[in-house]
Amino acid sequence: MSESTNIDSLLHEERQFPPSADFVTNAVGKPDLYTRASKDRLGFWADQARELLHWHTPFTQTLDWSGAPVARWFGDGALNVSYNCLDRHVEAGLGDRVALHFEGEPGDQKSITYAELTEAVKKAANVMASRGLRQGDRVIIYMPLIPEAVIAMLAVARLGAIHSVVFGGFSSESLRARIDDAQATMVVTADGGHRRGAVFPLKDAVDHAIADGASSVENVFVVKRGGNDVEWVAGRDLWWHEEMAGVSDEHTAEAFESENPLFILYTSGTTGKPKGILHTSGGYLTQAAFTHKNVFDLHPETDVYWCTADIGWITGHSYVVYGPLANGATQVIYEGTPDTPHPGRWWEIIEKYRVSIFYTAPTAIRTFMKLGREIPQKFDLSSLRLLGSVGEPINPEAWIWYREVIGSGITPIVDTWWQTETGAIMISALPGVTATKPGSAQVPLPGISIDVVDDAGVHVGPEAGGLLVVTEPWPSMLRGIWGDEERFKETYWSTFPNTYFAGDGAHLDADNDVWLLGRVDDVMNVSGHRLSTMEIESALVAHPMSAEAAVVGASDDTTGQAIVAFVILKSRFVGTETDAALEGQLRTWVGEQIGAIAKPRKVFIVAELPKTRSGKIMRRLLRDIAEGREVGDTTTLTDTTVIRTINTSVND
Numbered sequence: 161m162s163e164s165t166n167i168d169s170l171l172h173e174e175r176q177f178p179p180s181a182d183f184v185t186n187a188v189g190k191p192d193l194y195t196r197a198s199k200d201r202l203g204f205w206a207d208q209a210r211e212l213l214h215w216h217t218p219f220t221q222t223l224d225w226s227g228a229p230v231a232r233w234f235g236d237g238a239l240n241v242s243y244n245c246l247d248r249h250v251e252a253g254l255g256d257r258v259a260l261h262f263e264g265e266p267g268d269q270k271s272i273t274y275a276e277l278t279e280a281v282k283k284a285a286n287v288m289a290s291r292g293l294r295q296g297d298r299v300i301i302y303m304p305l306i307p308e309a310v311i312a313m314l315a316v317a318r319l320g321a322i323h324s325v326v327f328g329g330f331s332s333e334s335l336r337a338r339i340d341d342a343q344a345t346m347v348v349t350a351d352g353g354h355r356r357g358a359v360f361p362l363k364d365a366v367d368h369a370i371a372d373g374a375s376s377v378e379n380v381f382v383v384k385r386g387g388n389d390v391e392w393v394a395g396r397d398l399w400w401h402e403e404m405a406g407v408s409d410e411h412t413a414e415a416f417e418s419e420n421p422l423f424i425l426y427t428s429g430t431t432g433k434p435k436g437i438l439h440t441s442g443g444y445l446t447q448a449a450f451t452h453k454n455v456f457d458l459h460p461e462t463d464v465y466w467c468t469a470d471i472g473w474i475t476g477h478s479y480v481v482y483g484p485l486a487n488g489a490t491q492v493i494y495e496g497t498p499d500t501p502h503p504g505r506w507w508e509i510i511e512k513y514r515v516s517i518f519y520t521a522p523t524a525i526r527t528f529m530k531l532g533r534e535i536p537q538k539f540d541l542s543s544l545r546l547l548g549s550v551g552e553p554i555n556p557e558a559w560i561w562y563r564e565v566i567g568s569g570i571t572p573i574v575d576t577w578w579q580t581e582t583g584a585i586m587i588s589a590l591p592g593v594t595a596t597k598p599g600s601a602q603v604p605l606p607g608i609s610i611d612v613v614d615d616a617g618v619h620v621g622p623e624a625g626g627l628l629v630v631t632e633p634w635p636s637m638l639r640g641i642w643g644d645e646e647r648f649k650e651t652y653w654s655t656f657p658n659t660y661f662a663g664d665g666a667h668l669d670a671d672n673d674v675w676l677l678g679r680v681d682d683v684m685n686v687s688g689h690r691l692s693t694m695e696i697e698s699a700l701v702a703h704p705m706s707a708e709a710a711v712v713g714a715s716d717d718t719t720g721q722a723i724v725a726f727v728i729l730k731s732r733f734v735g736t737e738t739d740a741a742l743e744g745q746l747r748t749w750v751g752e753q754i755g756a757i758a759k760p761r762k763v764f765i766v767a768e769l770p771k772t773r774s775g776k777i778m779r780r781l782l783r784d785i786a787e788g789r790e791v792g793d794t795t796t797l798t799d800t801t802v803i804r805t806i807n808t809s810v811n812d
C-alpha cells in the first residue's frame with residue numbers, strides 16, 4: 161500500500177454530526193456569511209469591522225496590499241482597542257454585566273463587571289502614563305492568570321503602546337531574551353503565582369533577567385499575589401496596588417490608527433531564536449471579534465464562556481482578552497492547573513459558573529480520558545452547549561469522548577486551526593451551519609482563502625495531501641517579525657509567490673474538508689505548546705558537558721509530541737557520572753535556559769549521532785529510535801554502525 165493510500169484510509173471519517181434544529185434556529189453564524197464573503201471578500205470584512213467595532217475615525221479603504229507581504233487593513237481608520245473592549249459596553253448600559261469571573265487556584269474568587277474593569281484599566285493607564293509610557297513603547301507582562309494581567313494588557317493597548325506577554329512558565333533566560341529583543345522599558349509582574357498548591361516566584365526571574373545594568377527596563381510593577389518575599393530595587397520597582405491607590409480613574413481613550421502595533425508575541429520558529437510576531441489593531445480586533453462571535457456562537461446576554469488558555473499564548477490574547485471583551489462576553493478565568501486540588505477542578509468550575517461555551521486543547525482532553533469519565537460525571541455539566549478545541553490535531557477518539565462525556569452527547573464541537581501568526585481562527589466549522597466531523601478542522605471561515613498544495617504550489621484536490629497555505633491576505637495576519645523583516649519574508653512568503661506558507665502539512669478528504677497533519681518543519685507541538693528542536697538543541701549544547709545534541713519530537717498519545725534528546729558528551733565527561741544523573745542535570749539545565757515546558761521527556765547519552773554524508777543529522781532515524789520502532793532506511797548514513805551504537809546505549 162502506498163503512503164498516500166494509507167493516509168486516505170486513516171483520514172476517512174463516516175461519522176458526521178449536523179447541528180440540531182434548535183441550534184440552527186438560534187445560531188449566530190448563518191450560511192449567508194459564506195455567500196456574502198465569497199461574492200465580495202473585502203466588502204465582507206469591511207462590514208464586520210464596522211458592525212463589530214467602534215471607529216473614532218471611520219475607514220474608507222479596506223485593504224492596502226501594495227506593500228505586500230505587509231498588509232494595511234482599514235488603514236485610514238482610527239480606533240482605540242481598549243475603548244472597544246470596555247468603555248463602549250459601559251456607555252451602552254452594560255456596565256453591570258460581569259466581564260471576568262476570576263477563580264484563583266487557592267479557591268479565592270472575584271467577579272468583575274465591565275464598569276469595574278473599565279475603571280481599573282483607566283487607572284492602570286494613568287499609572288503607566290505617569291511613569292512615562294507613550295505610544296509605541298514596549299511593555300513586558302510576566303504574570304499568572306489573574307485579573308491584573310488582563311488589566312495591564314488593556315492599559316498598554318489604551319495608550320497605544322505595545323505589550324509582549326511572556327508565559328509565566330518561561331525561565332529568566334527566556335524572559336531576558338524577549339526583554340532585550342523588544343527593548344522593553346516596563347515590566348509588569350507579580351511577586352508570585354499559585355500553581356499546584358505552591359507559590360512560584362516571578363519577580364525573582366525578572367530581577368535576574370534585567371540584572372546586568374544594560375537592560376532597557378526602567379520600571380517594574382509588581383502585583384501582590386503570591387505573598388512571597390521579593391528583593392526590591394528602590395526607584396525601579398513599584399507595588400501595583402500602591403500606584404493604583406493614588407491615581408485618578410478618569411482617562412479618555414485616544415484614537416490610534418488602525419495599523420498601530422498592538423502586541424508582539426514571541427513564538428518558536430525553526431531556528432534557535434524565538435521570533436517576535438507583530439500584530440496591529442483594527443484588523444486584528446475585527447477578526448478576533450468576528451471569529452469569537454461566530455465560531456463560538458456567542459450570545460453575550462446569556463452565555464458564560466471559558467477558554468482555558470494562559471494569556472502567555474496567542475489563544476489567551478485572542479480568545480481570553482480581545483475577542484471576548486470586544487464582544488461584551490462574560491467569561492471565566494482560572495489561575496491554576498486542571499488537577500489542583502483535585503482532578504475534577506475544571507468540571508467543578510463549569511458547574512459553579514454554569515459555563516456554556518468551553519474552549520481547550522486536545523492534550524487536556526486526552527489526559528482526562530485517561531483519568532476516566534467517572535471524574536467529570538460527578539459534576540453537572542448540563543450548562544455546556546458548545547465545545548472548542550485548539551492547538552493540535554484532535555484525534556477522532558478524543559473528539560467523540562469530548563462530545564459524549566463533556567458535551568452530554570449533544571454539543572457541537574468546533575476544531576479550530578490557526579497560529580500565533582494568523583492572529584485568529586482560520587479554519588473551523590460554523591456550529592449552526594456545518595455538520596461536524598471528528599478529527600478534521602474542516603473548512604476555511606468566511607473571508608479566509610485556504611488551499612492545500614504540492615511542493616510546486618499546485619492545488620492537490622480531494623483525497624490528497626500537501627502543504628497548507630493561505631492565498632489571500634486576512635485582517636488579523638501578522639505584520640512582521642519584530643526587528644527582522646528578512647526573516648518574515650523568508651519564513652512565510654518565500655516558499656510560494658504571494659502566498660502565506662503556514663508550515664503545516666494538510667490533507668483534503670473527499671468532501672474537501674481539511675485534516676491537519678502536523679508541522680512540516682522543525683517546530684514541535686508538545687501539549688499544544690510550540691517549541692523548536694533547534695532552540696532546545698542550542699540550550700543543550702550550551703551546557704559545559706555536552707559536545708553535540710539532537711532533539712526530536714516523538715509521537716505521544718497524550719501530549720501529541722514529546723521532546724526526546726540525544727546528547728554526545730565532551731570526552732572528559734564520559735563515564736564521570738551515571739547516565740541517569742547526567743540526564744537529570746541536562747533536563748534541569750534546559751528548564752533553566754528555556755522553561756519547564758521545554759524539558760526533554762528523555763535524554764539519551766550517546767557516543768555518536770547518525771549523519772548523512774553531507775553532515776546533516778538524520779532526525780528521521782532518531783525519531784524511529786525515540787518511538788521504539790525498527791530503524792528505517794540507513795543507506796545515506798556515513799557510518800551505519802552509528803545506529804547500532806546508539807541503539808545499544810539507548811537499550812542499556
Ligand code: PRX
Pocket residue numbers: 427474475549550551552553554575576577578579580581601662663664676678679685688689690
Ligand atoms: O501545527 C499547527 C498547530 O499549532 C500550530 C500553531 O501553534 P501556535 O502558534 O502556538 O498557536 C496555537 C494556538 C492557535 C499550527 O501551525 N495547530 C493549531 N491548531 C490546530 C493545530 N493543528 C491541528 N489542528 C488544530 N486545530
